[in-house]
Amino acid sequence: MHYDYLIVGAGLYGAVFARVATDAGKRVLVIDKRDHIAGNIYTENVEGINVHKYGAHIFHTNNRKVWDYLNSFSEFNRYTNSPVANYKGEIYSLPFNMYTFNKMWGVITPDEAASKIEEQKKSAGITEPHNLEEQAISLVGKDIYEKLVKGYTEKQWGRPCSELPSFIIKRLPVRLTYDNNYFNALYQGIPMGGYTAMVEKMLDGIDIRLGVDYLENREELYDIADKIVYTGPIDGYYDYKFGPLEYRSVRFETEILDIPNFQGNAVVNYTDIETPWTRIIEHKFFEFGTGPKTVISKEYSSAWKIGDDPYYPVNDSTNSELYEKYKKLADCEDKVIFGGRLGQYKYYDMDAVVAEALNMAERELR
Numbered sequence: 599m600h601y602d603y604l605i606v607g608a609g610l611y612g613a614v615f616a617r618v619a620t621d622a623g624k625r626v627l628v629i630d631k632r633d634h635i636a637g638n639i640y641t642e643n644v645e646g647i648n649v650h651k652y653g654a655h656i657f658h659t660n661n662r663k664v665w666d667y668l669n670s671f672s673e674f675n676r677y678t679n680s681p682v683a684n685y686k687g688e689i690y691s692l693p694f695n696m697y698t699f700n701k702m703w704g705v706i707t708p709d710e711a712a713s714k715i716e717e718q719k720k721s722a723g724i725t726e727p728h729n730l731e732e733q734a735i736s737l738v739g740k741d742i743y744e745k746l747v748k749g750y751t752e753k754q755w756g757r758p759c760s761e762l763p764s765f766i767i768k769r770l771p772v773r774l775t776y777d778n779n780y781f782n783a784l785y786q787g788i789p790m791g792g793y794t795a796m797v798e799k800m801l802d803g804i805d806i807r808l809g810v811d812y813l814e815n816r817e818e819l820y821d822i823a824d825k826i827v828y829t830g831p832i833d834g835y836y837d838y839k840f841g842p843l844e845y846r847s848v849r850f851e852t853e854i855l856d857i858p859n860f861q862g863n864a865v866v867n868y869t870d871i872e873t874p875w876t877r878i879i880e881h882k883f884f885e886f887g888t889g890p891k892t893v894i895s896k897e898y899s900s901a902w903k904i905g906d907d908p909y910y911p912v913n914d915s916t917n918s919e920l921y922e923k924y925k926k927l928a929d930c931e932d933k934v935i936f937g938g939r940l941g942q943y944k945y946y947d948m949d950a951v952v953a954e955a956l957n958m959a960e961r962e963l964r
């Protein structure tokens with residue numbers, strides 16, 4: 599069988615492109631090296647709970663077109679992300695808002711909170727922030743930085759905040775309202791029945807081969823289709839000829855517990871440096887689960903090496919320059935399109951990935 603498109607990667611980017619191309623009458627084959635579809639948004643049913651295997655995924659967008667598109671495959675619930683921070687047993691609301699400021703300083707009004715932040719910023723003597731530590735203090739003051747930003751961020755990036763660039767938290771969400779909703783987006787929620795069921799519907803009727811690594815079967819697969827949409831790592835595609843692009847990785851420790859409620863919230867961040875995990879996810883609360891058991895995942899941020907799952911691209915200047923070298927090669931390909939978070943070495947939220955894939959497919963199929 600010869601195909602119009604071979605899609606490498608059954609994640610969100612690949613699934614959207616495959617659906618649009620199929621609906622436009624193209625013959626499409628989707629492959630993935632993993633033994634399941636849905637890429638990093640894969641959810642696995644454990645004890646009746648949809649477990650987010652590759653980290654918690656909360657959909658949020660202001661893009662009506664993307665929202666309507668995904669809703670044509672799955673209904674979304676009304677889940678609102680309101681994470682909680684646990685600093686050595688003290689509980690704070692996230693993102694930083696009036697509930698956080700009230701707990702930290704006892705302030706009641708937005709004016710009092712703003713004055714407190716300003717006062718702490720002044721006493722730290724920061725005019726122009728040179729690193730993440732100074733940037734954070736100038737945005738939220740020293741107390742919040744010390745208790746809620748420092749430890750968490752250092753665990754996440756594996757480096758002291760004073761050595762991290764300030765741009766990482768350019769827009770630390772800070773609200774002078776009593777509002778615990780993490781995202782400002784117009785539309786948010788979790789697909790009812792899990793992300794895997796949604797992607798299954800997107801790929802309905804399309805040929806899929808799982809457990810197939812494109813790079814290990816290049817000779818056979820290159821000619822199987824007129825065009826290839828590659829959503830794997832761009833540096834891997836070129837055998838790391840300029841060197842590997844850097845990522846941060848995450849390790850998950852998942853446990854089934856014989857209790858109905860472990861932490862009372864889907865997401866709890868551990869913001870001290872001593873606790874080795876960054877956060878604990880209690881999956882049932884993404885879908886308001888009420889069953890007798892619960893499933894939790896502890897997330898440990900870790901360094902990445904070739905062979906590990908790549909999670910967060912490290913978009914500093916060294917890696918950006920390296921990516922540009924690979925991109926130059928990619929731009930010369932006339933048969934291969936590079937897409938998605940790994941193909942474009944970019945942290946994309948899900949809505950951005952869907953928008954990108956829709957745009958690319960529309961351009962391609964015009």
Ligand SMILES: Cc1cc2nc3c(=O)[nH]c(=O)nc-3n(C[C@H](O)[C@H](O)[C@H](O)COP(=O)(O)OP(=O)(O)OC[C@H]3O[C@@H](n4cnc5c(N)ncnc54)[C@H](O)[C@@H]3O)c2cc1C
Nearest residue numbers: 607609610611631637638653655656812830938939947948
């Ligand atoms: C920990 C974490 C949490 C996140 N949380 C959120 C969130 O709450 N909200 C949000 O909007 N976004 C979130 N994101 C972003 C979201 O995961 C991405 O936007 C989305 O999954 C990207 O889809 P993709 O198709 O580009 O990549 P992927 O889902 O990674 O799909 C790529 C696929 O290609 C396959 N592949 C790679 N190489 C090969 C090869 N050689 N041969 C065959 N197959 C191959 C891989 O196995 C994979 O299945 C999060 C990301 C991370 C890392």
